Amino acid sequence: MNKYHYLIVGSGLYGATFAYRAKQMGKRCLVIDKRPHLGGNVYCENIENINVHKYGAHIFHTSNKEVWDFVNSLVEFNRYTNSPVANYKGELYNLPFNMNTFSRLWGVKTPAEAQTKIDEQKAEAVAALNGCEPANLEEQALCLVGKDLFQKLIKEYTEKQWGRDCKDLPAFIIRRLPVRLVFDNNYFNDKYQGIPVGGYNKLIDGLLEGVECKTDVDFLKSEYKDWKKYADKLVYTGAVDEYFDFKLGKLDWRTVSFKTRIEDTPNYQGNAVVNYTSHNEPYTRVIEHKHFEMFGQEVYDCPKTVVSEEYATEYKEGMEPYYPVNDERNNSLAEEYRKLAEQEEGVIFGGRLGQYKYYDMAPVIEQVLNLEL
DSSP, X not given: OOSEEEEEEOOSHXXXXXXXHHHHTTOOEEEEOSSSSSSGGGOEEEETTEEEETTSOOOEEESOHHHHHHHHHHSXXXXXXXXXXXXXXXXXXXXXXXXXXXXXXXOOOSHHHHHHXXXXXXXXXXXXXXXXXXXXXXXXXXXXXXXXXXXXXXXXXXXXXXXXXXXXXXXXXXXXXXXXXXXXXXXXXXXXXXXXXXXXXXXXXXXXXXXXXXXXXXXXXXXXXSGGGTEEEEEEOSXXXXXXXXXXXXXXXXXXXXXXXXXXXXXXXXXXXXXXXXXXXXXXXXEEGGGGTOOTHHHHHXXXXXXXXXXXXXXXXXXXXXXXXXSHHHHHHHHHHHHHHHHSTTEEEOHHHHHTXXXXXXXXXXXXXXXXX
């Protein structure tokens, strides 16, 4: 008999939630992770008594009460609401596009005035196409929101994110752009939203409590690659193409890197997330981590702050893969890898890397809660 029912590769939200559920059912699990810490990309590092989101801003949001109750049974969540600000060459705009944005951009005061302005600019873009369908992201975005919003808040930011001109990106990437004719800066429409009190490590600790875990273990370069010696089943949350030794070719990823520093001030930018939407700055956004968990006077009771500049870049060997590249080549190659994955007996492929799909946190947990173990 094998020592473990499940060998779980990766301790991010998919692997950790799977381990929690399996343990509840009396299954023996071993979780391994190639990083020196548990938690995958939600891992937080404590600097100056601030929980720093080491791999970028993570804001939990869901409309699924079962998922919300589940995570809150492990750790209490605070009331953080994601309300990012966009900085375009020193001009500040609220996101998502809402009445505050339109008022700042055009001086309009009512939803009807804003709608008229948007409709005029959309009509110009549609007329310019002469009856043709939008052929690229730029044409698609202009047809959705018009030239002013596109030029200041979409074009250069998108080009920094993807490392490509908007005319060279497929139209389907930006099928819809939310436009809200209300004075509401809440980025998400979900019913529930927040950050774990004390940071995401508390959530991971709750999920992995009592589960055997090993860090600094690279599955594909370790004894565990021969996993059938150790476990009845494998849960794999690494990159799907790497599992199959890239035999169909390599999938492309976008990745991000961070420059994090301590600032000797209690309040650096007044918001957790500020997007920089012009090419004037090489980074896409600046994150001030304390605003995820500190509010009001708490901000000033903590005399220093930690900020991270986020840079989008093309994935290269040795980097952390973040975002699947949703173009035709990669989507069709990923589908071929998924077919191979379905044929792997005793292996469950999970998460962003294992399925080559971008997931928010809540849907990952929901997926695991709905699995039949």
